Amino acid sequence: MKILRIISSMNPRSGGPSEGIRQLAVHMQASGHVTECLTADAADADWLAGQPLTIHALGPGRSGYAYCPAMGGWLRSHAHEYDAIIVSGLWQYHGLMARKVLTRLGIPYHVMPHGMLDPWFKHTYPLKHLKKWLYWPWAEYRVLRDAQTVIFTCEEERLLARESFWLYQCNERVTAYGTDTPPQDKERLQNVFLAQYPQLSGKRLILFLSRIHVKKGCDLLIEAFASIAAQYSDAHLLMAGPDQTGWQRELEQLAQALGIADRISWPGMLTGDMKWGAFHSSEVFCLPSHQENFGIVVAEALACGKPVLISNKVNIWREIEADRAGWVNEDSIKGTQSGLQSWLGSSVQQREEMSANAVACFNNRFRIDRVAVRLLEIINNNA
Template identity: 45%
Template sequence: MIDGPRATLRLLQVTGTLDPEYGGPPVVVNQLTSALGANGFDVDVVTLDEPSSPWLADVPGNPVALGFRMAGYRYNHGLVDWLRTHVDDYDAVIVHGIWQYQSVAVRSVCRRQGVPYFVFVHGALDPWFAERYPRKHAKKSLYWKLIERRVLRDARAVLYTCDEERRLAATAFTPYRATEAIVNLGIAEPPGDADRQVAAFYAAHPHLRGRRITLFLSRLHPKKGCDLLIRAFAESSRSEPHAHLVLAGPDSDGTMATLVELVDALGIAERVTWAGMITGDVKWGAYRAADVFALTSHSENFGIVLAEALACALPVLITDKVNIWREIVGAGAGFVAPDTEAGARELLDGWAALSDAQRNDVRERARSCFVDNFEARHAGLVCARTIAAAIGKADHA
């Protein structure tokens, strides 16, 4: 808890985890902690990570870590006890994620004690999951009807990152009823020294010096469409001897083994680097050393990695299943195509066809796209105003 004088508004964020290996949602929580703090909120975070989790030492603020008793669902009744004791100290609560215990706990306590709460679903209502995992969808449909729909129904607002996410979410389960709001997500300017970061990346991967790098940086998961990217790269790179594909990110659901087999079968193992989970200077150096960033996802709510790439003036190649594709196209910050092998090939071939001067122009547009749409201070202000207005304190933000 934060001691000292009461700030304009106090906000509590509740999340299942801050582990960076879980992708974008933990990054969003951390970015919101900083951005909302810069816009007049006192912000605290409660997480169901174990108190000894090493990543908690590298996040903003002083999160309260309660641990959990059930993997996956992350059940811990201690969260309800903590909320009952402390939630009245806050003007509002944001709960991150659904299908886990934290959303149920927040609804239960906040309704009882009259504290408004907001829900970030983080893309969990994208219809792609129903198509990919029909059995899981059947189970979730029952859980939705019994429990989760009430979490969204009773929230002061469900926060979506763009209109495309909002539109898709409303089609995922029935009945659906929610007060909806669109808030920008963003990241802070990349930290550190650019030259030092590039040097750190090449120190970790010296064989990549002089290569024209196509970078993928995200979880290795079926929804990310890495197989499409690999197959397209195998074809498009035949005429480019210096082309190299870097796949960086943690394995998920054993996906990496399947992808390694595909790379070997296509005969491009020498042109593909598996960088694993990268952070800090090596991560930022990867963005700065790359020629282009590729994310051929079948489903993507926002993509923090896209904001990071754009912040480093790195053009992006994405599918039309990435919900912010309209912003990318509108800014001329990259290319968009369907989430198919032909679409992925179209993206890579389109980039390869550009002259150096044209590529530099897209790089400038990529940087402008970040500043105009995804920079944390602006995004934090939009989010702050949305929350303040929804709880009747618009003049406080």
């Protein structure tokens, strides 16, 4: 099968959806399924070199809407070459363009919203939501309505999507989502990471690995850590991820004011061995997000045997709680503090049991071979 994924950007810095597509494409390639991407990325972007799948980058797209008219012409010429077409993400040009082109050609398509219908956005950004309402009836509503299926990555996402707009109609399906099994040569990866950050050797590392963004609850984590740091002198917070909005400086000032600036490290975006080395060098993973559709990085942490401290706004929190693969709390300072305290105050035996639970949770729910099977069932209209 030859699959086309249409997405605004495949830049690795753009977050989980692009990484999920990338990993799934590599896995499916081994089974004879080819995946290509159509994007509004700049054709000369540095990161395009060495990508594991073909990316037709026709941008750069203009404005935050990523308007890229060249995508329409390309799709009209090449859509018939693919066995399935999946639109990833909403609220940008690529979705509306895909609907117009594909419906005129009589070619079915699927949509993966990736959490972009979560009502959190409505409550947090009411003016933006009003703008979306003006756009919704003649654009995104129709993109979803006319799709063969709208594919959600967990049951929680499907239920939340119904709360954002009253004019809502689509053929819903739910698939697992996840990641490939990461490198398991733990000792080598730890050595790679700690050679770069020797000052972290011997520390009880609490890892945050995601975008430095207000949605991710970074400030909650810093304030919660400050409230318990004195009790655990060997605990250290590792805040890894790209600073997309320039918020990091303010967070560093917050840490300074709270007296814990020397207890936090900011390595920036980590990839490859450095990323996996950070996972394997840490005791636990923490993501107190205010909104998180799936959180592929949560699945990566579980795959590395790392229990997760997450908020109940991470949409797979029910699965984590059921499998006892971490602690789930409110997305607040108090909730985040409770999770940190539960982990840091636990016994060695409790930590070992939860680490084993984390691996089992990943293998049973989020391993990428399960994801591939379910996705193929949906796009082949067998589910």
